[in-house]
Amino acid sequence: MKKMLDLLSAEVAKAFAEAGYDEKYARVSLSNRPDLCEYQCNGAMVAAKEYHKAPIMIANAVVEAMQGSEVFGEVQAVNPGFINMKVNNEYLSQYLNGMEKDERMGCEKAENPKxxxxxxxxxxxxxxxxxxxxxxxxxxxxxxxxxxxxxxxxxxxxxxxxWGLQMGLIITELRERKPELVYFDEAYEGEYPAEAPFTISELEEIYPTASGKSKQDEAYKEAAMQATYELQHGRRGYQALLKHILNVSVTDLKRNYANLKVDFDLWKxxxxxxxxxxxxxxxxxxxxxxxxxxxxxxxxxxxxxxxxxxxxxxxxxxxxxxxxxxxxxxxxxxxxxxxxxxxxxxxxxxxxxxxxxxxxxxxxxxxxxxxxxxxxxxxxxxxxGKDGKPFKTRDGGVMRLEYLLKDINEEMLKKIQESRPMEEKEAEETAKIVGLSAVKYGDLSNQASKDYIFDVERFTSSEGNTGPYILYTIVRIKSILRKYEESGKKAGEGKIGAGRSDSEKALQLELSKFNSVMETAFEECAPHKICAYIYDLANAFNKFYHETKILATDDMEAQSSWISLLLLTRRVLETCIDMLGFEAPEKM
The missing domain is CATH 3.40.50.620 (HUPs)
Known part of the structure; x- marks a missing residue:
């Protein structure tokens, strides 16, 4: 399914050609003055140099050629040569119905997958x-x-x-503590034990201890470097210890990454x-x-x-x-x-x-x-942290990831319990889901290359540009759809109609950007573009919701159309948050 901007550009290109100008100048972009128009074309400004004409003359000729277009509802030439456009409401609703029927909501898969x-x-x-x-x-x-x-x-x-010195440090410290272990007997030729001679808790204590010793004891450091060298050159006992270290560590790492809903195809x-x-x-x-x-x-x-x-x-x-x-x-x-x-x-x-x-x-x-x-x-x-320095614990140490997530979940649980009654188990599960959205959205809404402030209070707020606000919007849509079906009606039987209000059309315009946003997010490796999009989409929906009596109206045709619009909005939002790595609960 073609992107809306490409379709609009193709329509404007026909007008440029009809008016006698090169189609290359017909590129349409989103308006930078949404109070004046929805889309704009600045091609006449550039074409003026080639055709030695005033830009407004070219713009007027193009606008004249666009009269009667089924794609645009309003077209206007504005000094010194801008072409301002509003898309036809019927054309927009047809586009959204095409999205709704499509499994991928208008997003085409790569022709040549890499x-x-x-x-x-x-x-x-x-x-x-x-x-x-x-x-x-x-x-x-x-x-x-x-x-x-x-x-x-x-x-x-x-x-x-x-593979580095840290392995040698662990081996050296383990040898000091348990010299009797068979791994340190170079003459040993049998099978090594299947079970590790340490737990994850012991392993996590061994490394910092060894690291601290190596900084104060030169002989200890030399022994660790020698152990590293022997490990890397195939000493059997040390290779067996490495396997134990990996097995114990990876098991714990998988548990922690699972809490973040992060998984890997390879654990190399x-x-x-x-x-x-x-x-x-x-x-x-x-x-x-x-x-x-x-x-x-x-x-x-x-x-x-x-x-x-x-x-x-x-x-x-x-x-x-x-x-x-x-x-x-x-x-x-x-x-x-x-x-x-x-x-x-x-x-x-x-x-x-x-x-x-x-x-x-x-x-x-x-x-x-x-x-x-x-x-x-x-x-x-x-x-x-809020002090602008790398995030630390209150005592100045590096915070463990599981402790950070625990703190976030506890903050969300407190907010959920304060806002609405919910069974303890359900509240805890909801707090985990919403807490993860707070952490991930708080991070991903920033351009990756930028430093950012990790602000627990702001990230867990259900207002503003936050994960919980996006989830709150999805939960609100789910609630409306649930009530609609509880009244005996079936959601999705109607078609999305032409916008009846400015807020309804604004929501439809945001939805029409979905495939373009997803394409850009992939090409630029930019999850923050998806965050910016769903924040705008959530705002557009909430404005529409507050201005429209969706369930209270007596106009059944309008209601059926709105419910279909809500279904598409939910699908787009849920697809986007899945790209960001979190999901929405049923209630908040």
């Missing part, structure tokens, strides 16, 4: 998820859902941090890329790309057009150890071999931009990807 991999999440094993992991998970999940809705094959990968980590490193490095050497500088193996990635310094991409340190850069490059090799993606999107803190510039350039220079493979860095800003 395979897209999204790298988001990125937690380190043996550590609890904290608020710093929130944005990657929320943004990545939304981008994944939007791309799937657009018709592409999308593979989400958590990309665990499971840096360790999965390790087998690809030796061949990759050798090929870079053989191809003349990699060379030794200050005892480290590097690849130059600077370009003549660079306006700032881009350091060489380091592959191996002087001791032969790999780095994040090496692992990220080897992960690209693995992904190309196993999945051959057309595009890989990295949803990562924007402060890592230089790292990914180096990685992407090195991958291209050394032929790890094809010329057509798109590598995209979607860098996000910081989630800050």
């Amino acid at each position: 395979t897209i991999m999204i790298d988001y999440g990125g937690p380190n094993v043996a550590k609890p998820l904290h608020v710093g992991h929130l944005r990657s998970a929320i943004i990545g999940e939304s981008v994944k859902r939007i791309a799937r809705f657009a018709g592409h094959k999308v593979i989400g990968d958590v990309h665990l941090g499971d 980590g840096e360790s999965d890329a390790q087998p690809y490193i030796p061949d990759m490095v050798q090929k870079m050497k053989d191809g003349g790309y990699a060379y030794v500088s200050d005892n480290a193996l590097v690849v130059d990635v600077k370009e003549d057009t660079d306006t700032k310094e881009v350091p060489p991409c380091m592959l191996l340190k002087s001791d032969g150890a790999s780095l994040y850069t090496t692992t990220d490059l080897a992960t690209i090799v693995e992904r190309m071999k196993l999945y051959n993606p057309d595009e890989i999107i990295y949803v990562v803190d924007k402060r890592q931009e230089m790292h990914f510039i180096q990685v992407f350039r090195c991958a291209r220079k050394c032929g790890l990807v094809t010329d057509k493979t798109k590598l995209k860095f979607l860098g996000f800003g910081t989630m800050n």
